[in-house]
Amino acid sequence: MRFGYSPGWGGMPPGAQYLSQTGQMPQFTSWMQxxxxxxxxxxxxxxxxxxxxxxxxxxxxxxxRRLEELKR
Known part of the structure; x- marks a missing residue:
């Protein structure tokens, strides 16, 4: 769970939280698009x-092939 999401955090996963807090979210969103x-x-x-x-x-x-196997 090092970089994953855990419902126990109660919010965004750590990577998204970091991007949001540092103001880098708009650049990251643009890069992803x-x-x-x-x-x-x-x-x-x-x-x-x-x-x-x-x-x-x-x-x-x-x-x-798998569908044929399952139909037998």
Whole structure:
């Protein structure tokens, strides 16, 4: 629980509390928004479109196999 969230704190987790108290929250929020716009949702950084397609197709094949196993 070193950097995580514990309901016992009664508020924000320590990292968010620090950003809020030091006035860095607006910069952090802006940085997070920029990062979200740069990479498509779920695409690992540095992965080409073709590599992502291959990865997703492999995952889809695994899902289909598992569904067939469960249906038996």
């Amino acid at each position: 920029q990062r979200a716009q740069q990479a498509p949702m779920g695409a690992p950084a540095g992965m080409t479109k073709e590599q992502e397609i291959q990865m997703l197709e492999a995952q889809l094949d695994q899902i289909k």
